[in-house]
Amino acid sequence: MRRITVPIALLALLGSAVPAAAAQAAPPPSIAWTACDPAEEVPEGVLCATLEVPVDWSRPGGPTIELALAKRPATDPSRRIGSLLINPGGPGGSGVDFAYFSGSAFSPAVTDRFDIVGFDPRGQARSHVVNCDSDLIGAQYTQLYPDNRAEYADLRATNRALALSCRELSGPLVTYVDTASVARDMDAIRAGLGEKRISYYGVSYGTMIGQQYAELFPSRIRALALDSNMDHAQNIAGYQKWESLAMEGSFRQFTSWCDRTEACALHERGALAYFDELYARAEAGELNPDGQPLPPEDLVNIVFGYMYNPNSWFELADTLLYLGQGDGGQTGRGEPVPNGYLPVMCSDFHFDVGAYPVLRAIEQAQNRLAPHTRLNPLAWSDLASCQNWPWKVTNPPHRLRASAELPPILLANSRWDVATPYEWGTSLASQLPSARFLTYDGVGHGTYWRSDCARAAIDTYLVELRTPAKGTHCPAVFPSSPVSAQAVPTVVDPLPQLTGPFRR
Incomplete structure (x- = not known):
């Protein structure tokens, strides 16, 4: 340089x-x-x-x-x-x-x-471009919803390792x-x-x-x-609250639209009740499109992407219908891949909550706020991915x-x-x-x-x-x-x- x-x-x-x-x-x-x-x-x-x-x-x-x-x-x-x-x-x-x-x-x-x-x-x-280890990015994705202290500890360890890989592969710019x-x-x-x-x-x-x-x-x-x-x-509570309510409200707009639009594939089924049924099946491990269990957070992730543009909602209805009808260890370092998103978010917001009970309480609060869609996956990913980030917040929220x-x-x-x-x-x-x-x-x-x-x-x-x-x-x-x-x-x-x- x-x-x-x-x-x-x-x-x-x-x-x-x-x-x-x-x-x-x-x-x-x-x-x-x-x-x-x-x-x-x-x-x-x-x-x-x-x-x-x-x-x-x-x-x-x-x-x-x-x-x-x-x-x-x-x-x-x-x-x-x-x-x-x-x-x-x-x-x-x-x-x-x-x-x-x-x-x-x-x-x-x-x-x-x-x-x-x-x-x-x-x-x-x-x-x-900031590059990071692709294996660690993949590991982080699978750990974003910890259910206990041990899983949370694993997430924090992965987050730190991922951040250090970004620094090793991209140099000191990661902190600027x-x-x-x-x-x-x-x-x-x-x-x-x-x-x-x-x-x-x-x-x-x-x-x-x-x-x-x-x-x-x-x-x-x-x-x-x-x-x-x-x-x-925004602080942590406000950040999560408004994002979760935005996800729930946007999805309710979709279900109301589907109920009044005959061309929507779920028009006769009742879109909201149908989604709630899918979510319950996912929680029970019984939603298996293509033969693989679909976790409930992945179901919400799928819906989330369709909320950016209502012109995609006919496709969303078709996708949810398909999901309901479907039956169906690597070591070493992964390839460097661009991952500039997290270093920015973890530099701009105070997201680290410390102990697992605090994270769990935030999750439960969002689930109460948004009883159908629960957590907003983008906001939750921001929060979970920045736990134990090894560098200080250089541009604090204000x-x-x-x-x-x-x-x-x-x-x-x-x-x-x-x-x-x-x-x-x-x-x-x-x-x-x-x-x-x-x-x-x-x-x-x-x-x-x-x-x-x-x-x-x-x-x-x-x-x-x-x-x-x-x-x-x-x-x-x-x-x-x-x-x-x-x-x-x-x-x-x-x-x-x-x-x-x-x-x-």
Whole structure:
């Protein structure tokens, strides 16, 4: 790993305290855009670049990494507003790939007027990806629901071993991938673009990057559109509670939809009662599709993935029907595989609960809150996977410290979202006095692709800096038939390809 000194002028642009005279010693480095890797399928006109940033922002002269970037230039240069930075969530989603997809993912109202700039956050994709031992990742997955102290001890030991494997395979960056560091990287990108103020669209985990950028660099924002918001102020109890209720509420929306939609495969069976029957069979070890027992937590995991987009609900009904009708030791080190999600989450939230009875009490509380779906598998995985993480939380959870310099901000959340609960969005709105909160009254993740109404509001804000009226709600949209669910959308939701399953 090379060691370089970041120019002092760049440090000044990034908010570091340096003498004023020294800060004028050199202009900030500009980003050098070139053709992208020919081995990748890159849309015509998209350009790529790298930008060097410190591994540890408190030591700007120390080791560095290169961030990967991609830019889709505005298609109407005469009306260009500036750069729009984007992030698709995760942690782990590729902003470079998001830029590749941006021509179909965003409306012409946005792509005409902005250079769409995506970056792979530190530790992800092309930006010095964090690799971990695949065998330990697999072992962790099988231990996420311990039933006693011994199993919990095994989980904690596996978590620690997995984290140490990430460090061994990826180097010290593993302990510097927190979201505040990513926000500082984003300001380095702003400086490299030559922009005094940036516009930003972040969805899911990408909202946390935007939130922390707003906290650190309030005067450098032109527009901030945050869609499907996380809330960094959540403690363990709130994090689990709202996620579990979001899972239960989203699933109840599915069962109600199925009961009133004749084309749903479980319409005649009663979807909720049918699922409860499946869950009971899974608990008893009697749900055996393909001849293998399906644990109840895996059944909920299957349902969870379908809650991101109601257009998948006909397939969910078919899948549950199939599950109900079906009958049916390796040593050494596994292959290094990307696993940048956990190092971020375990750096951003206090999740370690200590003793097993505390974890068990949290599990029982969620089961009471959500009697049909029980635990939200994404939230529980976050909690269980960070037990005994060997390094401190470098970016502790807190309420945002909102500056009076912040411009109007647009926040949007679905009423039913299994990954980023509605209550997280309303909590965030209370922390940002300049924010306007938009509600999509439907189900799903990423309001921009769930609702024409929400998309139009976000487009208008980004282009015109005009927020919707206070208290604006966009109506829910549900598929009426399998044909309508497969209709060609106005814009294409890129999130499944960019962030993978069970990620924000």
